[in-house]
Structures are given as C-alpha cells and as structure tokens.
Amino acid sequence: MKNFSLTQSAELIGGKFDEDPELHIPEYPRFPQEILAIPFGKLGLLFEGAKGTQVLNGNAARQFVPSLLKHLNGRNSLADLQTIFPKIPAKSIRDTVALLYSRGLLESGDSEPSKKHEELASFLGRYADVTRINKNRGEALDKIARAKVAILGNAAQAQPILAALSNQGFSQLNLHESTNNLSQKIDLLVILASNNKEENQAWFNFAHEKNIRVLHAHIGHENVQIGPLIIPGKSACYDCFQNICVEPEGIPGTDMSFWSAMVALNAFHIVSMIGTPRLYNICHQYLSDGKGRYYEERRVVRLPGCTKCGLADCKPKLSEPNGDIWLLHNFANSMPPRELMSPRDYQHHYAAANISITQEIPEPYYGSEKVILPEGDESLGQPNWLGESPVTKKYFDVKDLGNILRYSVGYEPVPNGQRRIAPSGGGLGSAELFLVVRNIKGLADGVYHYYAFSHYLERIKDISNHMLQGILGITERDLPQLLLVGVGSLKKLRQKYGNFAFRFSNLDAGVTRSYLHHLLRGHGYEYTEYSDVRDKALAELIGLPTMGNRYLITYALGIGLRKQDAYLPRTGVMSCMDSLVELSAKLGSQPLPDKADKIPNLPPQKLTSLKEIFRARRSERNFSSKAIPLPILKGLCQIAYGNYQNRLARSLIKIELKLWVGVVQGNDDYVDGVYAWNPQTQNLELKTAGLKPETLDETMLQKSLARAPVVFYITGNFEQAVTQYGARGYRDLISCAGTIASESLLASVAYGIAGCPWGGLAEDAWGPLFNIDRYRDCPLFGVSLGYAL
Ligand SMILES: Cc1cc2nc3c(=O)[nH]c(=O)nc-3n(C[C@H](O)[C@H](O)[C@H](O)COP(=O)(O)O)c2cc1C
Ligand SMILES: [Zn+2]
Incomplete structure (x- = not known):
C-alpha cells in the first residue's frame, strides 16, 4: 500500500473559515508550549505532541511560522499579531492561524491552571483541540472539578476504578455498594455490573x-464489556442492551487493574470531554475464545416492544421478518446526542481528505461512445405547483433531454468553474442518471450514462426489449420510450460519510426526483415510477459496476408511454393466455395519474419560472431574524407536502411522512x-407555544442552522414502511424525505426565502421536541429557512 500525504494550503483553509459560520478561529490563539515544533526536511516544520504528527511545508513554514508561534501566547489577538508582524499581510497571518488551528495545534485564550494538577493540565492543554469542546485546559479542569461522579459496585472490585480516577482533578467522587445513599443529582454513575443479575437489574x-446517566462496565473472568453509556430517554436502555449483548461470566480475573484503568479512562473522557467517548449505544467487548483474545464493537438500539424506550407495541420485533432493518438503520446512522458531540464532528468536512473529495472531477466511462446532447429551447416551464402542468407530449422529444438532464443532476457555469444546480449531500453530487432509450427519434436505442460534469451522453450498450420487460415487470406494449434510472454513487459519499452514505444517497435521490418531477411536468410529460423493479437485474442491464456496492440504484422512471386505457387485450384463445401469463408475472406499475398536480391558493411569488428558481437556489447558512410571513410559510408547507403526495400518486409504495415546523x-x-403541518386541513397546528434556538441546537449538528427563524423537520413512519414494504419501503421513506426537503427549498426560492437542508441530525432531541417515539415518527431530514443576512 502506498502512503498518501494530504496537502491543503493555508489560503484554502482560511477561506473555509470565512465561508462557514460554524468555524471560529480563537480570538486569543495559544500554542501549547508542550508541543514540539521541529525543523523537518528542507522547508518543513514538524509538530509532535498533539494528536497525530503534523507537517507544514513551504518558505513561510520555516521562516514565518516559528516566529509567529512565539507570539501565540493566548494574550495576543489577531489584531495584535498584525502590529507585531507589520510586513506580513493581515490575511496571511489569519490564514496561518486558521491552518494551525485546523491541524489541532492551538488552544484558545490564556489560562492559568492551578499548580495542583500541573501534569494533568499539561495533558489537557495538548489535547484540548482534539474535540474543541474545551476552549483550553482551564475549562477542562473546571468541568472535572465540578462533576459529581459515583461508582456503584462491589467495593473490592470497584476500588481500582476509584483509585484510577483519584488524583485526576475530581472533587466529588464516591464509591457505593448500594443505591441507598446515592444522591440523585449525579452527573455520571459508573455501574460495575457483576454476576448478581438481579442486583444489576435493580441498579x-x-x-x-x-x-x-450510567456508564455500564463488566469485568468478567475472561470477558470484559465497557459501555454502553446509557442516557434515559435517549439511548437504548439496559433491557435492550441485554437483548443484544450477553453479560460476561465469572469474577474479575487477574488483569483487573488494567481493565479498571480502562473503565476509569472512559469515565474521565465522558466528564472532561477531552476525547469524544464512543460509548453512546456502543458496547466495547473484549472477548476470548479457544484461539485467544479479540475485540468486538457491539451497537445497541432501542428495540421495538420496549416500554422503557417508549416503543411499546411497535413492530416488527427483532425476531420478526424485516426486524433487522431497524438495527441496520441505527447501526448506519446512529449519532450521539449533542452533549456527547464535539464541534470537530462537524469540522471533519475540513479534513484535507474531505476537501479533496469534494473537488474531484468524476471519471467518464472510458471506451464508451460520446454523444453530444441536443439542446432544446431554453425555457423550462413553470414549477408544477403554479400551472395545470398539462401533458402536451405523448412521445418523447429528444430536444428536451439536454434541459432535463442538466437541471436535474447537471452543472452550470459560474465565474470560477461549474456548480451543480441541485443541492447534494456534502456537495458531492452523488445522484447520477442512466438512460435506457427506445424508439426516440434522433437518438439510437441503447443504454446511456449522462456524464454530468461535461454535459454529454456516453453510450454504453444495446438493450433487448425482452430483458427490459422482465426487469420492469411490464408488457411490451407498456415499455416507455425513455427510462431514467437514478443511481447513487456511493464511492465518494462513503469516503466522506461512512455508513451514512446509504441515507445520504437516497436523500440525494429524493432531491433529484423532485427536480425531475418539475422538469418533466414543465416540459409537458407525464411519467410513471417502477416501484417494484429488480435492482440487481436493472444494474446488470445498464452495465453498472455494482461490485463492492460502489453504485446503488435509487429509482426508475418511465417517460413516453402509451396511455393504458387505450389498450384492448388480444382476444385469440392462445394469445389471451399469453397475455395473462405475462401480466401476472409482476406487480406492474402505478397507472399514470389523471389529475393535474397544481397546488391551489398559493400567495403570489417573486420568481415564477423554473429556470429562475433553479438558478437562484443556493444553500444559505446565515439568517436574519426576520420572520417568514404566515401565508408564505403555509404556502411552503403546502408545496412541500403536496408534491410529496403527488410523488406518491405515481408510486405503488405508499409511505407516511410528517412535516413539523x-x-x-x-x-x-x-x-x-x-x-405540525396538517395536510387535511392545510393548516399549521400549534403543538407547543414558545421555542428557543438553543432547543433547536440539540436537534442538529450546526448551530447556525438552528438560528433560522423557521426549521422544517421531516419524520417518517418506519413501522408502516417496513412492515408493509420491507427494505424497499425503508429506502422510499428516506427518498421521500429528500423530496419534501427539495420542494420546500425550491418553493422558498420562489418566495425570496433562502434555506439549507441538513442531514446531520441529532435525532434523540427530536423526541421530546415533537413528543414522538422516533420510530413511528422516525427523524429523517431537516431544512432551515429564512431570509439571508
Ligand atoms: C442530502 C443532503 C444533506 C445535506 N446535509 C447538510 C448538512 O448537514 N449541513 C449543511 O450545512 N449542508 C448540508 N447540505 C447542503 C449541501 O452541503 C449543499 O447542497 C452543497 O454543498 C451544494 O451547495 P449549494 O446547495 O449551495 O448548491 C445537504 C444537502 C443534501 C442534499
Ligand atoms: Zn429499551
């Protein structure tokens, strides 16, 4: 394996800090004296002593940075630094400080820690930047001193944990053998579980x-468990934990002092937040079998059926069909509550590796035939909510293809390059389109990929009608002229978001679906969805490389269809039977809706053409405090929710989403x-009066997005989707949430309002805010809306 070193310039990092309201350079930067800065190679400066090794390179690194470091003493502001270095441009100073900060090499402000815990303070200073929860060592020391921590367990067995935590700055630390004298105002209780199952349960x-809050720990004779950290009302409870993990057996073995120190270290992290404890719904298991010791991380989840977790009567249970989807959903998306997260969790966007992914240019299909797209006229029509969106075209006109592709998943030129027109998770543009073409005048039959970055088609292969029929589950007479296959490119998303990639690619797909809906209707087409398509077979048909799940099919839409009611079955005896065999082979597709999907009684809008709306949309993360007028807010809900219903009208999968405001x-x-938006009465129903932005902070990762005057929260009925449609229903649940979000953003642009979708949710806080169980109303996606600053 090759070792890559990732490089970003100070200028680039500095620019990111300017753009992003979540990032703040410390006002009084301080370079911890404990960190070593050593000359490295010809032009480099190497830093050792913080988390990981960092190297800065370039003339400035060797000449300017060392003298700058001397003045980063926590007492000089950026303005002071400019006076100290009059010849260096102010921007360069700021960018350099931003770079040092982004590399984890700075604390904020001066702090005079007490002499009592000098070594501890020095440690806390060097690592304060790992989480950035503590501005500096002083703040971390303070947290430890103020925390009430208790250990509950057999005195002899728990004593080493107490010993390991002594001398670590705690001033309220106690060991208990029973709950009798246990104060109720404890910040953290460490329960050392034992063989006594009844006692464990009672505790x-x-x-x-x-x-x-409880940190569960169990040191058995052979096996050890550390975690989960159980937070009542948020995490999985002890009962659910026991359903998934089995407590170790036996009394503590010989390496008890080692394991006690590990438990103590985790408790120390929870309290000090100097490291982010990975303990929320996670149990670290150190196990052994005949072959030796091994480690296993076990995720735990609130289980359907659990009363303590608020999921009494919920289905499907773990042992029932599709019971595993809930586990998988949680394993993939679980996020700790805000109290356990650090600003760093959001700022990983600015890790060198992640900036590089966003800038990558996608690769074309090498060896395919390049087909220039015909450009039609420039008009895209109106958003569907404004007009009757009449279906004016029965056959697909190739001239419309350029517009439809460019505006749904493509790019437009901007002064410094290109920008993707539709929003996408992390700006990664994961949603792509493949086309299966049949009988379109001016375009040869076959499978194409839209190479969005340069706006042309790549012809990949021929197709047979027979195969297509089988995969879509329809008869030959129902085959569409154009099949649009939504594909999620998981490769980049995975690199940046890990297991979130599945959710993000389906949210992205939902956004594209909303754009396509407008574009198709705006160009005079009706379309149908193939809800029941066999993904693997379709992937095979279009030649999609699915090895290692690099790509994922997200939907399939048919355009240019014959109207179904114009069909009379053939009447000959044999052909009649053939028809029945063919028709009964699959569920088929949803008939085209007859109703136009105009949304009535909307207040007048500033922008009324699709093109203006698409082009004007940008993600906005800084909002003024100006309120959104009520009729407009209702209009946004009507459009967002109404177009999700319009989408359902074209699908066989009917899932249930809610919109909260x-x-x-x-x-x-x-x-x-x-x-809560009530789609029947078309009204906003007040659930609780009074709301502070700080409450919204708890529901998401970014503070600035909680400072919007209005925030949309989209939840879906996980139970219904999964019990009725299995994993396909789960996929649609996410994708429909993407559609609602996209519609609310497009509608807001039309009203001169700005917004930003956010997939970075802290779902636990949605429970008390909306009084929901987070299962039948499962948190999926959010959108912040308001007027740009
Ligand atoms: C599925 C999805 C999830 C997103 N999540 C976030 C998020 O958590 N935080 C955020 O600031 N922006 C988020 N965005 C917005 C994107 O970062 C943004 O659309 C992208 O960078 C392109 O910029 P633009 O919208 O201004 O064109 C998300 C967008 C989508 C479609
Ligand atoms: Zn439970």
Missing part, C-alpha cells in the same frame, strides 16, 4: 427512574413554537 432500574421567530400572526 439500572434505579438509574432509569432517577434519570441518571419549529418557529423561533414568529410575528403578530403566529407565535414562536412547535407546529
């Missing part, structure tokens, strides 16, 4: 009732509070 029940900034017409 955890006590903590659950008293709403106390958090209003932080109301006006004379409506109060701040939590609302």
Whole structure:
C-alpha cells in the first residue's frame, strides 16, 4: 500500500473559515508550549505532541511560522499579531492561524491552571483541540472539578476504578455498594455490573427512574464489556442492551487493574470531554475464545416492544421478518446526542481528505461512445405547483433531454468553474442518471450514462426489449420510450460519510426526483415510477459496476408511454393466455395519474419560472431574524407536502411522512413554537407555544442552522414502511424525505426565502421536541429557512 500525504494550503483553509459560520478561529490563539515544533526536511516544520504528527511545508513554514508561534501566547489577538508582524499581510497571518488551528495545534485564550494538577493540565492543554469542546485546559479542569461522579459496585472490585480516577482533578467522587445513599443529582454513575443479575437489574432500574446517566462496565473472568453509556430517554436502555449483548461470566480475573484503568479512562473522557467517548449505544467487548483474545464493537438500539424506550407495541420485533432493518438503520446512522458531540464532528468536512473529495472531477466511462446532447429551447416551464402542468407530449422529444438532464443532476457555469444546480449531500453530487432509450427519434436505442460534469451522453450498450420487460415487470406494449434510472454513487459519499452514505444517497435521490418531477411536468410529460423493479437485474442491464456496492440504484422512471386505457387485450384463445401469463408475472406499475398536480391558493411569488428558481437556489447558512410571513410559510408547507403526495400518486409504495415546523421567530400572526403541518386541513397546528434556538441546537449538528427563524423537520413512519414494504419501503421513506426537503427549498426560492437542508441530525432531541417515539415518527431530514443576512 502506498502512503498518501494530504496537502491543503493555508489560503484554502482560511477561506473555509470565512465561508462557514460554524468555524471560529480563537480570538486569543495559544500554542501549547508542550508541543514540539521541529525543523523537518528542507522547508518543513514538524509538530509532535498533539494528536497525530503534523507537517507544514513551504518558505513561510520555516521562516514565518516559528516566529509567529512565539507570539501565540493566548494574550495576543489577531489584531495584535498584525502590529507585531507589520510586513506580513493581515490575511496571511489569519490564514496561518486558521491552518494551525485546523491541524489541532492551538488552544484558545490564556489560562492559568492551578499548580495542583500541573501534569494533568499539561495533558489537557495538548489535547484540548482534539474535540474543541474545551476552549483550553482551564475549562477542562473546571468541568472535572465540578462533576459529581459515583461508582456503584462491589467495593473490592470497584476500588481500582476509584483509585484510577483519584488524583485526576475530581472533587466529588464516591464509591457505593448500594443505591441507598446515592444522591440523585449525579452527573455520571459508573455501574460495575457483576454476576448478581438481579442486583444489576435493580441498579439500572434505579438509574432509569432517577434519570441518571450510567456508564455500564463488566469485568468478567475472561470477558470484559465497557459501555454502553446509557442516557434515559435517549439511548437504548439496559433491557435492550441485554437483548443484544450477553453479560460476561465469572469474577474479575487477574488483569483487573488494567481493565479498571480502562473503565476509569472512559469515565474521565465522558466528564472532561477531552476525547469524544464512543460509548453512546456502543458496547466495547473484549472477548476470548479457544484461539485467544479479540475485540468486538457491539451497537445497541432501542428495540421495538420496549416500554422503557417508549416503543411499546411497535413492530416488527427483532425476531420478526424485516426486524433487522431497524438495527441496520441505527447501526448506519446512529449519532450521539449533542452533549456527547464535539464541534470537530462537524469540522471533519475540513479534513484535507474531505476537501479533496469534494473537488474531484468524476471519471467518464472510458471506451464508451460520446454523444453530444441536443439542446432544446431554453425555457423550462413553470414549477408544477403554479400551472395545470398539462401533458402536451405523448412521445418523447429528444430536444428536451439536454434541459432535463442538466437541471436535474447537471452543472452550470459560474465565474470560477461549474456548480451543480441541485443541492447534494456534502456537495458531492452523488445522484447520477442512466438512460435506457427506445424508439426516440434522433437518438439510437441503447443504454446511456449522462456524464454530468461535461454535459454529454456516453453510450454504453444495446438493450433487448425482452430483458427490459422482465426487469420492469411490464408488457411490451407498456415499455416507455425513455427510462431514467437514478443511481447513487456511493464511492465518494462513503469516503466522506461512512455508513451514512446509504441515507445520504437516497436523500440525494429524493432531491433529484423532485427536480425531475418539475422538469418533466414543465416540459409537458407525464411519467410513471417502477416501484417494484429488480435492482440487481436493472444494474446488470445498464452495465453498472455494482461490485463492492460502489453504485446503488435509487429509482426508475418511465417517460413516453402509451396511455393504458387505450389498450384492448388480444382476444385469440392462445394469445389471451399469453397475455395473462405475462401480466401476472409482476406487480406492474402505478397507472399514470389523471389529475393535474397544481397546488391551489398559493400567495403570489417573486420568481415564477423554473429556470429562475433553479438558478437562484443556493444553500444559505446565515439568517436574519426576520420572520417568514404566515401565508408564505403555509404556502411552503403546502408545496412541500403536496408534491410529496403527488410523488406518491405515481408510486405503488405508499409511505407516511410528517412535516413539523419549529418557529423561533414568529410575528403578530403566529407565535414562536412547535407546529405540525396538517395536510387535511392545510393548516399549521400549534403543538407547543414558545421555542428557543438553543432547543433547536440539540436537534442538529450546526448551530447556525438552528438560528433560522423557521426549521422544517421531516419524520417518517418506519413501522408502516417496513412492515408493509420491507427494505424497499425503508429506502422510499428516506427518498421521500429528500423530496419534501427539495420542494420546500425550491418553493422558498420562489418566495425570496433562502434555506439549507441538513442531514446531520441529532435525532434523540427530536423526541421530546415533537413528543414522538422516533420510530413511528422516525427523524429523517431537516431544512432551515429564512431570509439571508
Ligand atoms: C442530502 C443532503 C444533506 C445535506 N446535509 C447538510 C448538512 O448537514 N449541513 C449543511 O450545512 N449542508 C448540508 N447540505 C447542503 C449541501 O452541503 C449543499 O447542497 C452543497 O454543498 C451544494 O451547495 P449549494 O446547495 O449551495 O448548491 C445537504 C444537502 C443534501 C442534499
Ligand atoms: Zn429499551
């Protein structure tokens, strides 16, 4: 394996800090003296002593940075530094500080830690930047001193944990053998579980009732468990944990002091937040079998059926069909609550590796035939909510293809390059389109890939009608002229978001679906969805490399179809039977809807053409405090929810989504509070009056997005989707959430409102905010809306 070193310039990092309201360079930067800065190679400067080794390169690294470091003492502001280095441009100073900060080499402000814990303070100083939860060593020391920590367990067995935590700056630390004298105001209770199952259960029940955070630990004779950290009302409870993991057996073995130190270290991390403890719904198991020791990380989840977790009567249970989808969903998407997250969790966007992914140019299909796209007229029509969207075209006109592809998944030129027109998770443009063409005048039959980056088609291969029929489950007479196959490119998403990639690619797919809906309707087409398509077979047909799940099929839409009611079955005896055999082979597709999907009674809009709306949309993350007028807010809900319903009208999979609205900034017409959109009455129903932005902070990763006057929250009925449609229903649940978000963004642009979708959710806080169980109303996606600053 080759070792890559990733490089980004100070200028680039500095620019990112300017653009992003979540990033703040410390006002009084301080370079911890404990970190060593050593000359390295010809022009390099190597840093050792913080998390990982960092190297800065270039003339500035060797000449300017060392003298700058001397003045980064926590007392000089950026302005002071400019006075100290008058010949260096202010921007370069700022960019250099930003670079040092982004590399984890700075604390903020001066702090004078007490002499009592000098070594501890020095450690905390060097690692303060690992999480950035503590501005500096002083803040971390303070947290430790103020925390009430108790250990509950057999005195002899728990004593080494107590010993390991002593001398670490705690001033309220106690060991208990029973819950009798245990104070109820404990910040962290470490329960050392034992062979006594009844006692374990009683202790955890006590903590659950008293709403106390518990770190579970069990040191058995051979096996050891550390975690999970159980937070009542948020994480999985002890009962659910036991359903998934089995407590170790036996009394603590010989390496008890080692394991006690490990437990103590994790408790120390939870309290100090100097490291992000990976303990929320996670149990670290150190196991052994005949072959030796091994490590296993076990995820735990709130299980359907659990009363303590608020999921009484929920289906399907773990042992029932499709019961595993809930586990997989949680394993893939689980995020700790805000209290356990660090600003770093968001800032990994700025890790050198992740900036590089966003900048990568996608690779074309080498060896394919390049087909220039015909450009039609420039008009895209109106958004569907404004017009009757009449179906004016029965056959697909190749001239429309350029527009439809460019505006759904393509790019437009901007002064410094290109920008993708539709929003996408991380700006990675994971949603791509393949086309299967049949009988379109001006375009040879076959399978094509749209190479969005340069706006042309790549012809990949021929197709047979027979294969296509089988895969779509329809008869030959129903085959569309154009099949649009949505594909999620998981490769990049995975690199950046790991297991989130499945959710993000389906959200991206939902966004594209919303764009395609407008574009197809705007160009005078009706379309149908093949809800029941066999993904693997379709992937094979279009020649998609699915090895290692690099690509994922997300939907298939047919355009240019014959109207079904114009068909009379053939009447000959033999052909009649043939028809029945063919028709009964699959579920088939949803008939085309007859109704136009105009949305009535909307207030007047600033932008009324699709092209203007698409081009004007940008993700906005800084909002003024101006409230959105109530009729407009209702209009946004009508469009967002109405177009999700319009989407369902074309699908065989009917899943149930809800739209919640958090209003932080109301006006004379409506109060701040939590609302639910009622699609029957077309009204916003007030659930709770009064709402503070700090409450919204808890529901998401980015503070700036919680400072919008209005935030949309989209939840879906996981239980219904999965019990009725299995994993396909789960996929559609996510994709439909993408559609609602996209529609709300497009509608807001039309009203001169800006917004930003966010997939970075802290789902635990959605529970109390909307009084939902996070299962039948499963948090999926959010959108912040308001007027740009
Ligand atoms: C599925 C999805 C998830 C997103 N999640 C976030 C997020 O968590 N935070 C954020 O600031 N932006 C988020 N965005 C917005 C993208 O970062 C943004 O669309 C992209 O960078 C392109 O910029 P633009 O929207 O201005 O064209 C998300 C967008 C999509 C479609
Ligand atoms: Zn439970």
